[in-house]
Amino acid sequence: MIHQQRLVEEFIELVKVDSETGNERAIADLLKQKFSNLGLQVVEDNSMQRTGHGAGNLAITFEPTDGMENQPVIYFTSHMDTVTPGKSIQPAVEGEAIVSDGTTILGSDDKAGIAAMLEAIRVVKEQQIPHGKVQFLITVGEESGLKGSRYLQKELLKADYGYALDSNGPVGDIIVAAPTQAKIHVIVKGKSAHAGVNPEDGISAIQVASHAISMMKLGRIDSETTANIGKFQGGSATNIVCDSVEIFAEARSLVEEKLLKQVEHMKKAFEEAASKFSTSVDFHSEIMYPAFRFEEDHPLVIKAKQAMIEIGRSPRILSSGGGSDANVLNGYGIPTINLGVGYENIHTTKERMPIRELVKTAELVISLIKQN
Template sequence: MSIINQQRLLDEFLQLVGIDSETGDEREICDHLQQKLTALGFTVEEDDTTAVTGHGAGNLIATLEGNLPDAPVIYFTCHMDTVAPGKGVKARVEGEYVVTDGTTVLGADDKAGLAALLEGVRVVKEQGGKHGTIQFILTVGEESGLLGSKALDPAKVKADFGFAIDSNGPVGDIITSAPSQVRLDVKIEGKPAHAGVNPEEGISAIQVASRAISKMPLGRIDHETTANIGKFQGGSASNVVPQWVEILAEARSRDEKKLDVQAAKMKSGFEQAAAELGAQAEVTVTKMYPAYKYEESDLVVQKAMAAVKRVGREPRLLASGGGSDANVIAGHGIPTVNLAIGYEEIHTTNERMPLTELYKAGELVVALIEESNQTATKR
């Protein structure tokens, strides 16, 4: 028999997905969550990061003071925003899933996580309320490049360790390793000329960029490293040798040294091709977020595994190729793993949420709190 109130959790989830919160427009969901958390006894602060992110609301830092003085402070993080199209979501239960009418995403990424957190705390309080101090870090702009978590003041996170509830896969999957990412903004400047009259006097920026890309290691580099050219634009007309090309690229690796090597190869590739053909290359490499990696013996992993077993699942320790708010907060020295929430086909209008996974996620939040309560060693 489930320890959670399944109907209450489902109703909570349906209410949350019905609130418009496309990334950048989180004001309504932020206000709604502030009211919910305050009613649950949290002290809630909205930070002042809107000036940095440009989004409609700040991050929420909510703290529920504990009554077990020897228990560690733990935190959970989910994000408030969704991808587009996410306005006017019409969700319904169809068989064993929550689905939409096919015109929008559902927003289970990450409102299933939010609903699970709220239900989990309700159950803990109903069972007697014994717990250490719990923080919720609810971010904006996760879908816009982790903007909210990157703007977050790390001093506001008081936890010893914590859990992001924001990964694909069935409940029970634990992401113990995730990559760092760099972004490359590239501008190639050639020389314009008439393509039919005097093309030999021009230098094609498109040709320069193409030569560089053709020689560049891309795609799957190794089991930890990937690279991609995501955007390529330039030129103005078919009869003009193109003077400008702008390129957006990325590289990721769970090994920071490998990432540095890959980014250097991509940067030098553009620069060398430009030099060979008499053009100019301006390449800006920006670190977007750090990698994290934890072993099975680490406390945060041990607690996650014990909680998964407590709810009747077998934990799987996995490495991811994607980044999340867990990367950013772990980068501040707060051990964090990302836990699967069970959503399916996210970022599409076919997105759906299995009821079994939603309910199991609520149980998992309770189990994570209970398992953490048994840890007497604080950071």
């Protein structure tokens, strides 16, 4: 039922629109036009006022066919923004995949999901497939800390449950668990002095911070928990004892208690190092989004597995180490799992989108709509 050439052409059209995260206006306007032309109701929310991004999230409603009004409301979500370098993308079909010219990303993360949604809507309408109410949520700012979903105008989303079309791995992969994340920002204080004349009068913030980090458990903490120091900056010249260091870090875990324990461990390491060197630290942490986990016998997972089998794919149940809009939406009380859409080498200039996976993603959306 999928019109492959139409789907490929629409995907190419979408990725050619510049939409690096924070600059989503052009793609948002195009999507509003496309979904509206298909007869769907499109509302742009007010999140732009708080995110500072170029557009708001789009909440799109596909009204039910006659006799299907009492069915549960399902939804699908993808994000419209991309990472850098994502300007002036020149996509091309190379063999059985779509690629960029190698100077930019392709943008299949996550315009593959959006293209699949649009094709699925067309097929459902063309084939007059009965369906309940379906919503589509297209977010901004996913690539900059899930900002769009975190500031979503939640009352626009009326769904009972749904699916994020935003995971790597082939169509068939079902992400049933993903971690919560804490962002950590630390300022380690020191005392400046001349490094050659009177270094003993100074306190090196670099030395204090390094001592703290050396006492931390980092990397893979256990099968459910990770932690990382991502950025360390400070100092101005080699002849000055550094008086301030700024550190950016994170911790993740599938279990909230483990996350909090790891954050406390990192805080304690900084505080003990500061005490040892008679200085101080400012430690701040923030939970960015909650974890989620579903068992294999959860109705949402069962529906996804059945849909995979219907389109000829073998379902594979997986956990993820990364966060997505699915984390945030689960936190709003809307059961959501993340599904593989088959894009490859995302966030690199070698990114590619196999055409067969693009087609299967559209087939999957149709199958899930039919199930409802």
